[in-house]
Amino acid sequence: MVTNFLVILLIILFLVALTQIIRIFQLTGKIKGYDINEVTDRDNNLNGVLSIVFCVLFIGFCFYQYFAYKKFILPDSASHHGVFIDNMNNWSLLAISVVFIIMNVLIFYLSYKYRSQKNSKASFITHDNKLELLWTIIPGIILTAYILYGLNIWSKVMHPTEEDPMAIEIYAQQFAWTGRYAGEDNILGSYHYTLVDKDNVLGVDSNDVNSDDDIVVKEIHIPIDEPVMLNLRSQDVIHSAYLPHFRVQMNCVPGLETSFLFTPIKTTEQMRIELKDPNFDYVLLCNKICGSAHFNMQMKFIVETREEFNEWISQQNKFKEIK
Numbered sequence: 135m136v137t138n139f140l141v142i143l144l145i146i147l148f149l150v151a152l153t154q155i156i157r158i159f160q161l162t163g164k165i166k167g168y169d170i171n172e173v174t175d176r177d178n179n180l181n182g183v184l185s186i187v188f189c190v191l192f193i194g195f196c197f198y199q200y201f202a203y204k205k206f207i208l209p210d211s212a213s214h215h216g217v218f219i220d221n222m223n224n225w226s227l228l229a230i231s232v233v234f235i236i237m238n239v240l241i242f243y244l245s246y247k248y249r250s251q252k253n254s255k256a257s258f259i260t261h262d263n264k265l266e267l268l269w270t271i272i273p274g275i276i277l278t279a280y281i282l283y284g285l286n287i288w289s290k291v292m293h294p295t296e297e298d299p300m301a302i303e304i305y306a307q308q309f310a311w312t313g314r315y316a317g318e319d320n321i322l323g324s325y326h327y328t329l330v331d332k333d334n335v336l337g338v339d340s341n342d343v344n345s346d347d348d349i350v351v352k353e354i355h356i357p358i359d360e361p362v363m364l365n366l367r368s369q370d371v372i373h374s375a376y377l378p379h380f381r382v383q384m385n386c387v388p389g390l391e392t393s394f395l396f397t398p399i400k401t402t403e404q405m406r407i408e409l410k411d412p413n414f415d416y417v418l419l420c421n422k423i424c425g426s427a428h429f430n431m432q433m434k435f436i437v438e439t440r441e442e443f444n445e446w447i448s449q450q451n452k453f454k455e456i457k
């Protein structure tokens with residue numbers, strides 16, 4: 135309490151002292167015969183030079199950040215289509231950086247070049263068709279090129295041509311993920327929400343023969359270089375299945391099945407070596423704030439060789455055996 139009072143008193147005293155100092159400057163100016171509020175050429179030159187100094191420091195600092203924070207950026211993509219997305223991201227970043235540098239250099243350089251001088255006069259331009267055309271057509275062409283490029287990538291990612299992908303269901307609920315393999319027939323058995331209970335979280339229909347060989351899991355294993363089709367469902371609210379290392383993200387919507395096909399190109403082991411992190415694991419996260427324990431929605435994904443995968447899947451219980 136006392137400290138607060140002293141701090142407020144100090145601020146008031148500081149402001150009083152400041153006004154008095156300004157008053158002294160004004161009075162000495164009056165005595166010597168000049169107005170301290172008048173902006174001189176010397177002031178303008180100083181501010182012009184400071185603009186250039188600021189420009190250099192500012193752009194330098196931005197570039198420093200590119201490198202200083204690089205470690206927080208995702209590593210190279212671990213999926214086939216992710217390489218296209220990364221390339222697109224790099225091209226976008228390049229365009230943004232070029233425009234950013236040109237615009238900032240112009241803003242500060244022109245502030246310096248056209249700083250006010252004793253006899254300078256501003257020109258009055260109301261309209262310039264050529265200039266309007268130029269700054270409409272150039273960004274128009276560049277943006278069209280980027281949009282066409284992006285649409286091309288979109289159709290490659292969302293309409294892949296891989297045949298017979300392995301079907302895996304990913305089921306979201308507050309606050310956990312459950313996986314289901316389609317088994318040998320590669321057909322997921324049907325389900326209905328009325329069948330959901332604590333022993334059958336996914337509501338799988340045990341009367342459907344396709345569900346007999348289905349395998350319900352709490353950890354996903356996938357073989358390298360083979361396409362995987364994730365079929366996504368949600369029990370309660372909208373969740374978002376996010377596998378950052380594979381550049382995969384898709385909403386899980388109650389009452390609606392969504393899907394995402396991708397092909398992993400690096401095993402967990404390869405990724406551990408690449409990142410020099412023996413504890414690294416691919417992880418499925420929820421990327422939609424779905425409630426209080428949203429942060430805790432994670433499921434491990436393991437990418438391994440075909441042989442390792444066969445070994446693992448053969449040890450899992452089939453739905454028929456546990457129902």
Ligand SMILES: [Cu+2]
Binds near residue numbers: 373374428
């Ligand atoms: Cu969620």
